[in-house]
Amino acid sequence: MPISISDLPPLDNRHVKTSTEDVLVDHVIPGELLVISFGFVSWDKRPDFDFYGRLKKLEQFGGRHINKILVRDSGNSWYHRKIDGLGQHPDQTADGLRQLIQAIQPRKVVTIGQSMGAYAALMYGMLLEVQQVVAFGPLSMLEPQHALLYHERRWLSVMRDLAARPPASSYNDLLALGRDKVGKLPDMHLIFGTRPDADKSTESVNLDAMHAHRLAALGNCTLYPYPFSGHPVVQHLIDTQRINALLARIVLGLELQEEGMAVTPDWHGWIAENLRLGGAAEELVEILKQHGFSHGSSSAAVAQAQAQS
Incomplete structure (x- = not known):
């Protein structure tokens, strides 16, 4: 049954945390930005809705309401099987979301997600012909032989299950989906870690980086590599206090004041040692920034170490 959006009350943290639905729609203001957020995988409990709190912060930064549709895949099937309230397979789910978009009448539509949710953000972003996609650590394909x-x-295991019991519609290769599109592709922002996947690896091997560069062949993609993050790049950006500024810049076109941390004593020692070994000052500043230190404090710390050397 289609979801009614007339007179919807605002969502709150309690409702988002305790809901038993697969899709939630926040209070609607027609003509405002709409963000459709897709939740990430969870094997030991029902997946959570994602990015609700972060979108509330973006509202504060931008001073305007953001329409929100929160979606999760309770079956952890990369949004290829039933999403209760929307559809039984991707084409049906896309139709359900399309009806909601038409009812909301937003000025712009953005899809967002991380990991499994990132795949959905890209897949439905292309199917719905949204304006913008923000994808953190997405896969680019679900076909098992290709993945191998x-x-x-x-x-x-998910890929093999989908191959063994294919849904009525499926999109197992996002590169193929994008190449088959007749209309303009969304403006796609791919955020990913590039730290080697294997512990103690000396090789620069990262599967998220592979998927991002594979998707980049479509064009219309902006890549955001983070060399000190693995797959959970959203958590890395939260830990290094950069997530708010990044989302505000991409989604709202808004530049926020830098949130980076001050350089700690241990890092002062690291700077001095690397300068002694011949490290370039500008490279050390960039490494410090990747670890969440502000540009100002990073530059000042390196300059101080240079003066003392």
């Missing part, structure tokens, strides 16, 4: 060519085994 890249040694992509992280979610192979």
Whole structure:
């Protein structure tokens, strides 16, 4: 049954945390930005809705309401099977979301997600022809034999299940989906870690980076590599206090004041040692910034160490 959006009350944290639905729609203001957020995988409990709190912060930064549709895949099938309230397979789910978009009448539509949710953000972003996609650490394909060519085994059981019991519609290769599109592709922002996947690895091997560069062949993609993050790049950006500024810049076109941390004593020692070993000052500043220190404090710390050397 289609979801009615007339006179919807505002969502709150308690409702989002305790709801038993697969889709929630926040209070609607027609003509405002709409963000459709897709939740990430969870094997030991029902997946949570994602980015609700972060979107509330964006509202504060921008001073305007953001329409929100929160979606989760309770079956952890990369949004290819039933999403209660929307559809039984991707084409049906896209139709359900399309009806909601038409009812909301937003000025712009953005899809967002991380990991499994990132795949959905890209897939439905292309199917719905939204204006913008923000994808953190997405896969680019779900076809098991293709994945094995890249040694992509992280979610192979899901891929094999989809191949063994294919849904009525499926999109197992986002690159193929994008290339088959007739209309303009969304403005796609791909955020990913590039730290090697294997512990203590000396090789620069990261599967998220592979998927991002594979998707970049579509064009219309902006890549945001983070060398000190692995797959959970959203948590890395939260820990280094950069998530708010990044989302505000991408989604709202708004530049926020830098939130980075001050350089700690241990890092002062690291700077001095690397300068002694011949490290370039500008490279040390960039490394410090990747660890969440502000540009100002990073530059000042390196300059201080140079003066003392």
